[in-house]
Amino acid sequence: MGTSGVVEPQGGRTVRVGARELFVVEFGEGPPLVMLHGGGPGASGLSNFSRNLPALARRFRLIVPDLPGYGRSTKGLDRKDPFGDLAGAILGLLDALGVARAHVLGNSLGGACALRLALEAPARVDRLVLLGPGGIDTSRRPPTQGLLHLLDYYSGEGPTRAKFEQFLRDDLVFDGAAVPDELIAARYAASLDPEVVANPPLVRPKDLPDPGVLDLTLDPRLGGLEAPTLILWGVEDRVNPPSGGPSLQARMPNCDLTLFSRTGHWVQWERSAEFNAATIAHLSLSTLA
Numbered sequence: 001m002g003t004s005g006v007v008e009p010q011g012g013r014t015v016r017v018g019a020r021e022l023f024v025v026e027f028g029e030g031p032p033l034v035m036l037h038g039g040g041p042g043a044s045g046l047s048n049f050s051r052n053l054p055a056l057a058r059r060f061r062l063i064v065p066d067l068p069g070y071g072r073s074t075k076g077l078d079r080k081d082p083f084g085d086l087a088g089a090i091l092g093l094l095d096a097l098g099v100a101r102a103h104v105l106g107n108s109l110g111g112a113c114a115l116r117l118a119l120e121a122p123a124r125v126d127r128l129v130l131l132g133p134g135g136i137d138t139s140r141r142p143p144t145q146g147l148l149h150l151l152d153y154y155s156g157e158g159p160t161r162a163k164f165e166q167f168l169r170d171d172l173v174f175d176g177a178a179v180p181d182e183l184i185a186a187r188y189a190a191s192l193d194p195e196v197v198a199n200p201p202l203v204r205p206k207d208l209p210d211p212g213v214l215d216l217t218l219d220p221r222l223g224g225l226e227a228p229t230l231i232l233w234g235v236e237d238r239v240n241p242p243s244g245g246p247s248l249q250a251r252m253p254n255c256d257l258t259l260f261s262r263t264g265h266w267v268q269w270e271r272s273a274e275f276n277a278a279t280i281a282h283l284s285l286s287t288l289a
Contacts, residue, residue: 012024014072017089017093017096018089020089022073022093023045023065024045024063024097025046025062027053027057028056028058028060028062029057029060029061030059030061031060031103031126031288032101032103033056033060033063033102033105034063034064034105035053035062035105035106035110036104036105037070037109037110038108038110038265039150040150041153041190042164042190042191043067043190044071044072047186048107049064050269051268052272055280056276056279059280059284060103063094063097063102067089067113067201068201069199070196075195079205082109083115084116084213086112094124100124101288102125102288103129103283103288104127104129106129106133107132107267107268108134108239108265109202110133111134111135112133112136114128114129115128116135119219119221119222119225122227125227126286126288127227127229127282127283127288128228128230129229129231129282131231131268131275132234132237133231133240136217137215137243137247138214140215146172146238146239147240148204149171150167150171151203151204153167153191153200154196159191161184164191165184171239171265172238173266173269174236174262174263174270175262225252226254227254228254228256228282228286230255230279231245231249231255231256231258232258232268233257233267234260234264234265234267235262236264237263238264238265245257256282260274
């Protein structure tokens with residue numbers, strides 16, 4: 001922490017988890033908080049939570065990985081069970097870091113990973129924060145236009161600046177004009193990683209997996225998941241419909257829901273001050289040391 005009181009991430013390292021190498025940054029002090037980013041092109045842990053890390057690091061030990069398939073982690077994802085593959089990788093990361101129990105926060109794809117992780121290993125998760133999580137009611141509704149843009153980004157002519165800018169300005173946020181050009185440029189450049197272009201983590205599946213794999217609301221374990229959960233969702237989310245919030249809340253016994261007006265898929269970016277405050281308040285109710 002500098003003289004300004006702002007905590008900044010330092011370095012980062014690669015951790016072996018099974019056959020993969022996962023890049024992770026750790027900083028801050030306090031109870032461990034795992035932060036799992038979304039699945040858009042060019043996503044990574046630090047970039048996804050750029051407006052949140054300094055505030056949260058004053059209260060928590062942040063564990064911010066690049067998910068498998070993204071950033072500086074090993075590429076490739078099991079498309080037959082992507083949420084399960086991600087959850088297993090993050091559990092392996094916690095084992096490697098010697099973390100027995102942690103808070104887990106996930107955005108979009110990271111939210112689906114966080115929820116699946118809590119279902120698979122409830123003893124490892126203290127409190128959950130889910131931001132417009134993926135994998136909710138997917139068997140009951142067609143995919144949104146925003147999700148299709150994400151899944152088709154690497155298909156056809158391949159990635160282009162125009163396709164990326166359309167996705168970020170039109171699909172991810174409520175007010176696309178508020179997104180700086182430099183953010184577009186940085187994320188677009190990251191999306192051109194040759195390893196990712198050759199093996200994108202998310203594409204339209206040729207053979208649809210079992211609905212129970214991609215729709216977490218079909219998992220009967222939801223009703224027994226006792227982890228206190230905070231769900232934050234933008235009313236104008238064009239990727240994962242906000243109707244998923246009440247749907248999850250109806251199935252989970254200890255779940256609070258906040259909907260943000262004039263907000264899209266990126267609650268943590270568009271409403272960063274409220275997001276930071278709500279997350280700190282929710283997690284601070286824990287006795288996790």
